[in-house]
Amino acid sequence: MYHYKRLNSDQSFFQKIKNLDYILLTCILILSILSIFIMYSTDGGEFLYHTKSHLTKLVVFFVLMLTISFFNIKFWYFCSYLLYGVIILLLIWVSIYGIKVSGSQRWMNLYFLALQPSELMKIGIILCLAKYYHRASIEKVNSFLSISIVLTIILLPIILVISQPDLGTSILIALSGLIILWLGGVKIKYFFLSFITFLISLPFIISNLQPYQKLRILTFLDPDRDPLGAGYQIIQSKIAIGSGGFSGKGFLQGTQSYLDFLPEKHTDFIFTLFSEEFGFIGSVGLLLLYTIIILRIIQIGVISQSSFARLFCFGYAFAIFIYITVNLSMVLGLLPIVGSPLPIMSYGGSSMLATMIGFGIVMSAKVHNQQTII
């Protein structure tokens, strides 16, 4: 009974609706509508499979996000370790029974959705570490035991994801985890030291990379090395973006995409299409929209009473920032090609599910911002 009461706030349902963050909600809605138009364009200006599927998922996951936001932030606090554990189990399950597509085993078939647990882990790791640092006292944060535990929490999913293999997602998980470490107060010198260690061990890491991953790095360094092979994607992507110009070629007028020169235009390269059709103005506008979302999430973190909520919001804001940065840098030819979707815009259920869950928890933190967690 007590337990039940603790997980419910004193607010009524209508108060909760009133307390929803409408700035964030508006931004997410705009983003969703944009993404449907873009998906319509990738389908060649017809209402086809990708558009329909994307629309359905958006509607379902948007409702899911609202539902999540009505749960007290305390509830998510309690569930954090559990969720982390469940996702770890899913990752293990996938590594044994998962569906294998083009050489990597990442998916589990849920019939309505091919679920990619590694995407969910992007949220799971933030939840788990946010709870850990909420509970840990500031003195013990830098103890050997604490750091060992935290590193284990991070390394466990990374090892599972890297073995799928999926380098891109595992890097995103690692970065999301590390940022919570940073926010949680781990000493700067540790970050510094481990960064140097990383640099030293880089040659060994590279020698252990899969051939296709090495190729991607080489291609990134010189895309013209093999213009019809590995460099093709990045060259065509740059051509599409560059040819967009100041105001773009116009909606449904992107020749690079319309004539199939763009690879992966539904998923990782969705920004390329957007940029080709809407130009510099559109691209900077989209970047601005994402910036507003990130800043709003940080703001929600700042007004949150509990460290858990704050850590989660800051962590999630950073994670979204990282997703965007990695994706855009990739399509703009600033980073090697690692599979990473653009939040909400890219086609793909798991990524959208994870993103919407994240938004849901942030919204829950906003609705219940006065909630303290002892």
Place this chain on the structure above:
Amino acid sequence: MIKDNFRIRKSDIINRRMFIIGAAKIIIFGGIAMRLFSLQINDNKKYLTLSDKNRIREWKLPPTRGNIVDYFGNIIAGNLKVYQLHVIPEQVENFNYLISRLKIILQLSNKRVEKIKKKKIQLKPWESLIISENLSWDEFSKINNYLYELAGVKPVMTISRDYPFSDIYTHVLGYVSQPNENDILANEIIQEKFVPGIKVGKLGLEKTLENDLIGINDIQRYEVNAYGKRINQLEYQKGKPGSKIRITLDTEVQKLSAYLMKGKAGSISVMDIYTGEIIAMYSSPSYNPNSFLFGISQDEWQLIRNNPLKPLINKTLSGLYSPGSTIKPIVALSALENGIMDTDFKVKCEGKMELHGQTFHCWKEKGHGWMSLNNAMKQSCDTYFYEVARKLGVDKLKVTADKFGLGKKVLGEYFENEKAGQFPNTKWKINNLGKGWVLGETLITGIGQGYTQTTPIQLCLMTAQIANGGYKIQPKILTDDNELTSEQVKKAMLDSKINDSYEPLYDDQKNIKIVQEAMFSSTNEIMGTSYKSRIDDPKYQFAGKTGTAQVKRISKRERELDLETFQIPYEERDHALYVAYGPYSNPRYAVSIIVEHGGSGSSAAAPMATKLFKLIVDRHQYRKKLSDYKEFSI
């Protein structure tokens, strides 16, 4: 309280560290925006070009070949509309069914069907597959009747080369056909304009003037997708047909030549003795160039190739013959020029001449008796010319022969298969055969046998230069009003203009006159070898010299047998030659006629000249009218 303190410290750390990250974020997003700026604003043009390069592809269409016309503007190589049948595989539901339907409608052979199927595999499904390059009207209308049930079939009207006079111009014009690898590699312009279905010149003027005739392709610009499929047409850029080429030949004379040579192997050439314009140039037998346009059938090719009369050889330019007695005007001229003899010089012909134990026979066994130059030329007395040659020597003779164009290509810039022939001298024999010259060889050179080899066009030029009073002319096959780009041909045309300056080839023009009179006697006086072929009407009257070239040494036994021509096997019969010019009172045209294995020049070759001169002289007024009009209009 303590706990609260901790909480505050904790949130301080969190907030402070968040602020550092926030700053980093803004810098990074700023960086991304700058990258966008550099790609989309700074390098926009570059990427826009690249994007257009991606999506726009050009398709060249075969250019329209320029016409070739004769002197009077009649088209002798033109373009004809032809009907073709194309199939676009991706629009076909059941390809095998369609092919079997077409096979029945067009009565395609099994071999052809196999070929089509093989070709289909090589093509992309949206590229058109050519089923038939040249449909007859019947086939075309038949296909149109069935069109509703033949999805993917496209009847197409296109343009193809056409030679309306069939075989009479083949050795002059050559023919066009699909280019092979060598054609493409050898000519950059073909390389640049190459499209499947293009036809290029394989021989003759069609090949030499390729760069001017070929024309400029029509270009279609299409938007294509990443797989090269055409999405829509953006532009159609009209090309330009190739230049029109006018040649100096007269179709009427060419036609008559072909008619006269029917069934015989040999050549007829006619030349304007002042301008060097070639009026006719026919090598017999010829073949139909239209057969090569769409690939010649194996049977037809074998028929042409194995014909014993050798139609593939352009005998006018590449046929090498002993000039026989047609060389005698040059021998006489050389002797006169070198002061070896004068018109009073006489030799007694006894039917043969002994030299160092060797016997040299005259064609007339009983002998001609006492011969002067005029008589010797008239009756073509060999003994007389043996004696003249002996006194003259071969080296001096060659100087004169060279001047008149023997042993040198005449139209080399236009016809790559032309042969130079040779006129020997002592040096030539040592260099080429490694043996010293024997006086006996001088004797037979004097009657046009032995090492001397000439082409019919050389004999024609030689005659023309005697006829015009001994002036050098440059033969030409293109009229001066052609505007050509090809360097090689341009130079040849320029040369011909320069050489119209009529450089004299004689030391004393009197000598030319003597030779001319001797040639006149040969045709127009009783006992002359071509007396039977003369025309008394001064309008057409011509002067000439017969020649009979042995292809084989006559043995003693054969000499005793004295066989008639038809009794000798074809390959062993003598070549019949005749060179002539006319009209005698005011000469304008020179003719050389060669009938391979035709027997004697007086019986086989000279009678053709009679018919030729009648036509040539009649045609002259039209030709003159046209050139006068041209000059007037300039």
